Amino acid sequence: MAEKMKLGVLTGGGDCPGLNAVIRAVVKTAINDYDMEVVGFFDGYQGLIENRYRALKAVDVSGILTLGGTILGTSNRADPFNFPVLQGDEYIYLDRSSQALQNFERLGLDALIAIGGDGTMAASHGMAEKGMKIIGVPKTIDNDLWGTDQTFGFDSALASATEAIDKIHSTAQSHHRVMIIEVMGRYAGWLALASGIAGGGDIILIPEIPYQVDVICDKIKTRNRRGKNFSIVVIGEGAMPEGGEMVVKRIVETSPDKLRLGGISNQLAGQIEGVTTLETRVTILGHLLRGGTPTAFDRILATQFGVRAVELANEGKFGEMVALKGNEIEHIPISEVAGKTRKVQLDSPLLKTALSLDTSLGVEGLEMLKPEVAV
Numbered sequence: 617m618a619e620k621m622k623l624g625v626l627t628g629g630g631d632c633p634g635l636n637a638v639i640r641a642v643v644k645t646a647i648n649d650y651d652m653e654v655v656g657f658f659d660g661y662q663g664l665i666e667n668r669y670r671a672l673k674a675v676d677v678s679g680i681l682t683l684g685g686t687i688l689g690t691s692n693r694a695d696p697f698n699f700p701v702l703q704g705d706e707y708i709y710l711d712r713s714s715q716a717l718q719n720f721e722r723l724g725l726d727a728l729i730a731i732g733g734d735g736t737m738a739a740s741h742g743m744a745e746k747g748m749k750i751i752g753v754p755k756t757i758d759n760d761l762w763g764t765d766q767t768f769g770f771d772s773a774l775a776s777a778t779e780a781i782d783k784i785h786s787t788a789q790s791h792h793r794v795m796i797i798e799v800m801g802r803y804a805g806w807l808a809l810a811s812g813i814a815g816g817g818d819i820i821l822i823p824e825i826p827y828q829v830d831v832i833c834d835k836i837k838t839r840n841r842r843g844k845n846f847s848i849v850v851i852g853e854g855a856m857p858e859g860g861e862m863v864v865k866r867i868v869e870t871s872p873d874k875l876r877l878g879g880i881s882n883q884l885a886g887q888i889e890g891v892t893t894l895e896t897r898v899t900i901l902g903h904l905l906r907g908g909t910p911t912a913f914d915r916i917l918a919t920q921f922g923v924r925a926v927e928l929a930n931e932g933k934f935g936e937m938v939a940l941k942g943n944e945i946e947h948i949p950i951s952e953v954a955g956k957t958r959k960v961q962l963d964s965p966l967l968k969t970a971l972s973l974d975t976s977l978g979v980e981g982l983e984m985l986k987p988e989v990a991v
């Protein structure tokens with residue numbers, strides 16, 4: 617009798633809603649459709665390097681579809697090629713990729729399903745080059761992964777951000793204030809742009825379009841003159857003024873991307889108050905956007921990704937990342953994804969949508985994005 621195929625699965629990078637839905641789909645599909653065995657590594661690549669894992673049976677993934685976070689734990693500091701190890705009171709960085717490969721082989725694994733964002737895909741690309749059979753599954757609330765139209769996790773974060781903006785409208789309206797809502801998203805503005813549109817933001821500021829404070833203040837004053845005595849500003853954590861810089865909240869030395877952003881809204885609030893004299897308040901949504909149950913869309917997308925990843929393993933198609941293209945679940949080489957970031961492009965239809973609603977993007981001169989008036 618042929619030996620059963622054995623899959624490993626891990627979740628790397630920041631957590632987001634839908635990780636458990638992928639794990640569940642991987643385990644169920646592997647067992648039900650292909651009679652495979654599955655083991656889950658703890659804390660992303662760290663678990664593979666340290667040989668910490670558990671067998672995953674159908675019973676282990678029962679009831680986890682709706683759970684936020686990941687039952688396997690995760691780490692955004694576990695790059696196998698640059699792995700931080702505490703020596704005394706200092707970190708040194710070691711290449712532990714051969715250890716990871718050895719553990720993979722000793723366990724008799726036929727494939728590793730690596731669920732993660734850009735950092736996990738970069739590490740997976742390196743491990744694939746070393747000979748590990750890997751299939752990637754794209755996650756992140758930032759939606760900034762190259763090669764897929766959408767990552768799972770984004771829709772859930774968008775729903776949370778939109779709900780927060782809706783709620784903040786009450787205070788904005790009642791107290792005639794300017795309310796700034798800062799959302800995560802790192803260097804990409806997808807979350808700010810989409811939640812700003814969904815929540816009816818008056819001004820949306822994204823990292824890809826450095827803003828001008830006077831343009832923002834003019835917009836707020838114009839609204840006031842027209843009787844709208846409140847304004848909602850949605851800003852991505854990576855946004856910055858023209859000629860200015862992103863606000864770095866902390867530096868995580870052991871992380872591949874060391875910068876943690878946050879706080880630009882406080883700077884902007886002071887500037888708006890200074891120019892308009894209107895009371896301006898800030899809400900930074902932060903990790904709230906990474907938590908909670910996944911939306912129905914994310915549950916379906918995560919499940920489809922998990923099923924497709926196991927199919928690819930069965931077909932022996934390794935070194936690929938599953939991806940959403942239109943309405944189809946496809947796959948593209950991880951080598952094409954690694955090291956790239958998908959940002960909001962100036963020709964993004966969402967930007968045009970915002971402008972058509974007279975939403976300010978914090979700069980002048982974007983009129984060229986608007987449709988031409990037919991004559």
Ligand code: F6P
Pocket residue numbers: 630692733756757758800801802853876877906
């Ligand atoms: O990539 C997801 C993300 O939540 C970003 O939006 C944010 O900049 C970063 O992770 C925060 O990371 P940490 O949880 O390490 O602070």
